[in-house]
Amino acid sequence: MIRIASFNVENLFARPKVFDLSDWNAGAPVLKAYEKVSALPQKPRYKATDKIRIRDLLVALDIYVADGRGDWIGWVELAKEAVDETATRMTARVIREMPRSK
Numbered sequence: 131m132i133r134i135a136s137f138n139v140e141n142l143f144a145r146p147k148v149f150d151l152s153d154w155n156a157g158a159p160v161l162k163a164y165e166k167v168s169a170l171p172q173k174p175r176y177k178a179t180d181k182i183r184i185r186d187l188l189v190a191l192d193i194y195v196a197d198g199r200g201d202w203i204g205w206v207e208l209a210k211e212a213v214d215e216t217a218t219r220m221t222a223r224v225i226r227e228m229p230r231s232k
Contacts, residue, residue, distance in 0.1 A: 132225060132228060132230070148160045148161060148164075159190075160191060163187045163190045163191050164191060166183075166187055167184060167187035167188060167191065170183060170184050170187070171184065
């Protein structure tokens with residue numbers, strides 16, 4: 131039997147600054163902007179006003195313009211698409227055929 135597990139331990143090493151403020155209400159505007167900017171990109175198509183709103187919210191969150199690596203924790207990802215079903219089945223076969231440890 132093979133067990134594959136994944137745990138998100140990132141929170142042990144770093145967490146959003148907004149969670150560490152002494153006054154929870156001070157972080158409310160940041161969390162509200164984050165909520166809005168996270169929802170907008172989910173739209174299938176962006177209107178010009180959506181693009182402007184996304185930019186404005188990123189500026190409000192102080193992540194739109196960085197002076198160096200220390201100013202942001204972002205990254206670039208390649209666009210993804212669903213994996214072909216045959217490829218998924220072949221991967222499952224390889225996993226199934228792996229020798230089992232006793």
